[in-house]
Amino acid sequence: MVSDITIGQYFPGRSLIHRMDPRVKIVLTVAYIVFLFIASNFAGLLCMVALMAVVLFSSGVPFPQYFKSLKAIIAIVIFTGVLNLFYGTGTVLWRWKFMQITDGGVYNAIFISVRIVSLILFSCVLTFTTSPTDLTDALERIMKPLRVLHVHVHEIAMMMTIALRFVPTLLEETDKIMSAQKARGADLESGGMMQRIRALIPILIPLFVSSFRRAYDLAMAMECRCYHGGEGRTKMKQLHLSRLDVWASAGMALFCAAALLCTLFLPASLH
Amino acid sequence: MFVLETKELTYIYGAGTPFEKTAVDHVSIGVERGEFLGVIGHTGSGKSTLIQMLNGLLKPASGTVLLNGGDIWAEPKKIRSVRFQVGMVFQYPEHQLFEETVLKDICFGPRNMGLADTEAEQRARRAARFVGLDDELLGKSPFEISGGEKRRAAIAGVIAMDPDVLVLDEPTAGLDPNGRDTLLQQISDYHKKRGSTVILVSHSMEDIARFADRVLVLNEGKAVMLDRTDRVFARGRELSKMGLRVPQITEILLMLREKGYPVHPVLTVEQAVEQLRPLLRKGGVRRGQ
Amino acid sequence: MDYITADHVTFAYGPGEGEEPYEVLHDVSLGIRKGEFVALVGHNGSGKSTLAKHFNAMLLPSGGKVYVDGLDTMDEDLKLEIRRRVGLVLQNPDNQLVASIVEEDVAFGPENLGVDPPEIRRRVDDALRAVEMYDYRLNAPYKLSGGQKQRVAIAGIIAMQPDCIVLDEPTAMLDPRGRQEVLDTVHRLNREKGITIVLITHYMDEAAGADRVVVMDDGKILTEGSPREVFSQVRLLKDHQLDVPQATELVWRLRGEGFDLPECALDAAECVAALEPLFKS
Numbered sequence: 001m002v003s004d005i006t007i008g009q010y011f012p013g014r015s016l017i018h019r020m021d022p023r024v025k026i027v028l029t030v031a032y033i034v035f036l037f038i039a040s041n042f043a044g045l046l047c048m049v050a051l052m053a054v055v056l057f058s059s060g061v062p063f064p065q066y067f068k069s070l071k072a073i074i075a076i077v078i079f080t081g082v083l084n085l086f087y088g089t090g091t092v093l094w095r096w097k098f099m100q101i102t103d104g105g106v107y108n109a110i111f112i113s114v115r116i117v118s119l120i121l122f123s124c125v126l127t128f129t130t131s132p133t134d135l136t137d138a139l140e141r142i143m144k145p146l147r148v149l150h151v152h153v154h155e156i157a158m159m160m161t162i163a164l165r166f167v168p169t170l171l172e173e174t175d176k177i178m179s180a181q182k183a184r185g186a187d188l189e190s191g192g193m194m195q196r197i198r199a200l201i202p203i204l205i206p207l208f209v210s211s212f213r214r215a216y217d218l219a220m221a222m223e224c225r226c227y228h229g230g231e232g233r234t235k236m237k238q239l240h241l242s243r244l245d246v247w248a249s250a251g252m253a254l255f256c257a258a259a260l261l262c263t264l265f266l267p268a269s270l271h
Numbered sequence: 272m273f274v275l276e277t278k279e280l281t282y283i284y285g286a287g288t289p290f291e292k293t294a295v296d297h298v299s300i301g302v303e304r305g306e307f308l309g310v311i312g313h314t315g316s317g318k319s320t321l322i323q324m325l326n327g328l329l330k331p332a333s334g335t336v337l338l339n340g341g342d343i344w345a346e347p348k349k350i351r352s353v354r355f356q357v358g359m360v361f362q363y364p365e366h367q368l369f370e371e372t373v374l375k376d377i378c379f380g381p382r383n384m385g386l387a388d389t390e391a392e393q394r395a396r397r398a399a400r401f402v403g404l405d406d407e408l409l410g411k412s413p414f415e416i417s418g419g420e421k422r423r424a425a426i427a428g429v430i431a432m433d434p435d436v437l438v439l440d441e442p443t444a445g446l447d448p449n450g451r452d453t454l455l456q457q458i459s460d461y462h463k464k465r466g467s468t469v470i471l472v473s474h475s476m477e478d479i480a481r482f483a484d485r486v487l488v489l490n491e492g493k494a495v496m497l498d499r500t501d502r503v504f505a506r507g508r509e510l511s512k513m514g515l516r517v518p519q520i521t522e523i524l525l526m527l528r529e530k531g532y533p534v535h536p537v538l539t540v541e542q543a544v545e546q547l548r549p550l551l552r553k554g555g556v557r558r559g560q
Numbered sequence: 561m562d563y564i565t566a567d568h569v570t571f572a573y574g575p576g577e578g579e580e581p582y583e584v585l586h587d588v589s590l591g592i593r594k595g596e597f598v599a600l601v602g603h604n605g606s607g608k609s610t611l612a613k614h615f616n617a618m619l620l621p622s623g624g625k626v627y628v629d630g631l632d633t634m635d636e637d638l639k640l641e642i643r644r645r646v647g648l649v650l651q652n653p654d655n656q657l658v659a660s661i662v663e664e665d666v667a668f669g670p671e672n673l674g675v676d677p678p679e680i681r682r683r684v685d686d687a688l689r690a691v692e693m694y695d696y697r698l699n700a701p702y703k704l705s706g707g708q709k710q711r712v713a714i715a716g717i718i719a720m721q722p723d724c725i726v727l728d729e730p731t732a733m734l735d736p737r738g739r740q741e742v743l744d745t746v747h748r749l750n751r752e753k754g755i756t757i758v759l760i761t762h763y764m765d766e767a768a769g770a771d772r773v774v775v776m777d778d779g780k781i782l783t784e785g786s787p788r789e790v791f792s793q794v795r796l797l798k799d800h801q802l803d804v805p806q807a808t809e810l811v812w813r814l815r816g817e818g819f820d821l822p823e824c825a826l827d828a829a830e831c832v833a834a835l836e837p838l839f840k841s
Contacts, residue, residue, distance in 0.1 A: 132660050179328055217652055237677075
């Protein structure tokens with residue numbers, strides 16, 4: 001049921017993107033998003049979309065999975081696009097009472113839609129090709145310098161790891177609790193907003209209680225395995241920057257540079 | 272007429288995906304009114320899926336479930352009422368407790384049935400007594416009482432709905448031998464007193480042997496045996512091929528029978544003693560081993 | 561010298577302690593020899609779990625002492641070393657696994673010990689092979705069965721290269737197949753790698769496979785000895801709400817009626833062998 005959500009899911013594989021260092025992937029994703037919004041004419045945007053297409057193809061994850069993620073946000077994209085349609089300046093193309101669609105509005109709508117879709121798809125490449133563990137690992141290493149500012153980087157990463165580990169388990173447990181309460185006649189479907197929220201109490205309270213118990217058990221198990229915080233810990237998984245990472249970064253830099261140049265030197269018109 | 276009957280009942284997980292699995296495969300069984308039916312099968316044989324179709328928690332892919340002769344899905348909007356007649360206790364039922372007091376939690380089921388507070392409370396108290404919960408525990412928070420008491424409170428919560436059929440999925444999971452015996456004895460007492468039908472899913476063959484009138488054996492989603500308990504366990508060799516074992520005492524007598532001794536398989540140690548007493552010699556030097 | 565020594569241990573939970581049942585230990589003295597397979601049995605509340613948690617310094621005695629390989633568990637500085645030598649596997653398979661991938665979870669212990677990464681890799685692979693879960697090393701824990709999860713938990717302990725593993729009712733939440741998997745694994749580790757095993761259980765058929773059985777009740781040791789010695793005391797066990805296998809009970813009952821049978825039959829095969837010579841004609 002809930003396992004149909006593919007945003008954030010991981011698809012193991014051996015593609016070029018899979019084999020890249022997760023830290024590099026995170027940094028490049030952030031960079032992509034930045035340049036995506038810097039590119040402000042069609043040519044520039046085209047560069048970024050082309051980059052996204054290249055990355056998508058190289059990821060080795062079948063297209064239907066990407067489409068599934070888009071399905072989830074299609075409503076937002078359409079809504080935002082339509083909204084932007086009515087906000088803009090320039091030649092008026094259509095008018096009805098107080099609403100008008102200008103060519104500027106069309107321009108904005110297309111831009112914002114393409115940007116959102118590209119952003120989602122590029123982020124999906126990140127989560128599809130990087131295991132949650134690698135992601136939290138990479139984030140922990142990237143954030144290490146923050147320790148100087150007394151940010152508990154290791155503890156935060158540990159919390160993220162454990163949370164990720166237990167999400168599917170908690171989903172399963174929610175299902176079980178729901179079945180048990182339904183078997184006692186709980187009605188989770190009918191009624192107005194307030195009634196439905198109240199009907200969730202027999203689900204949420206047992207879930208909370210069991211989560212506390214899990215935390216207690218887990219803490220004990222971790223201590224049994226000599227956990228004592230981040231000091232002195234090593235990691236089995238070693239991250240090494242490889243030539244693949246260098247080439248990928250260079251390739252991306254090229255596309256982004258092209259986008260920037262297009263934006264700066266090409267006219268911001270509609271062709 | 273059977274109190275519960277299934278006709279070609281089928282359930283398929285993940286239909287249309289590469290993970291498609293037929294968990295329950297055209298199962299047709301009839302549960303006699305007032306009987307104590309045991310359900311056994313290896314893990315993944317479809318036991319949990321089957322029982323969840325009996326009270327409408329899961330909708331079959333095909334086939335029907337008849338409660339007192341009527342198709343439970345005839346009026347899908349009224350499916351909740353089926354759950355008041357077919358009560359179900361899941362594994363580790365203590366995980367469903369949530370109310371402020373034990374009494375209130377036991378009342379949850381009756382209140383969902385639309386009963387008035389006084390009636391609900393009456394039923395709750397009666398149910399609590401059935402499972403051996405002291406009155407003084409009823410005012411406590413369900414999170415304050417012991418593990419064994421929690422479990423009994425959860426079971427009381429289902430008994431309080433006074434269902435015609437009580438389905439229990441491994442009610443003794445995780446309990447020590449003493450706790451197991453006490454709980455099963457209470458369920459058996461409830462069964463006799465109330466005259467309701469009880470369906471017990473369990474991995475413990477000894478428990479099934481002690482209490483069940485008939486046994487349903489599931490294998491790979493299919494119903495392969497449905498017969499009197501002693502007749503089912505007498506087919507020990509077939510059961511072991513399905514990854515199931517028989518009670519140790521039955522195993523002993525089966526082994527003796529296979530060696531040619533004039534014995535027949537039994538279900539309890541008492542029965543074995545009764546049967547063996549006239550067949551064995553007393554006194555003399557012990558020969559062999 | 562014993563590997564683990566409990567010397568006149570007394571323990572009481574302070575007021576308001578967690579959710580655990582109020583278990584108390586009264587003057588318990590017990591020795592576990594290196595390489596032994598000891599079963600610690602008793603009903604819930606007998607103190608067996610509480611005693612087990614003293615063996616890796618998860619709990620400290622209120623009175624008396626516990627020594628692990630000569631190390632005093634009360635010594636704060638030795639705590640990590642003691643926990644490396646004596647691993648503890650708990651009852652709930654789910655609530656012991658920390659990571660989203662099996663091999664990463666097994667690596668958790670060695671990582672905490674600051675072991676070198678290549679060495680961790682070696683230990684993880686060896687540990688997974690030892691519990692026959694190597695093929696699942698890249699799987700997610702939530703997709704595994706209960707028995708498989710427990711074996712991964714055991715692998716996580718083995719990766720720390722302990723001398724002894726204490727298992728607190730490891731099969732209580734498992735189905736028969738899972739129980740068998742875990743027991744086979746633990747026996748194999750004891751036989752092939754010489755790891756000392758302390759198995760806490762209330763299943764008497766699990767205790768039947770041990771070298772030595774220690775029976776606890778009411779925070780004290782009731783009796784101990786080989787499985788045969790302990791199981792033959794059927795009356796004592798029954799009086800203390802403990803089960804014996806049906807085979808043992810049958811032989812005991814018939815003996816009680818005057819039939820000439822051995823003191824104890826541990827399983828079906830022994831029972832049959834004991835009964836055969838007595839058949840008439």
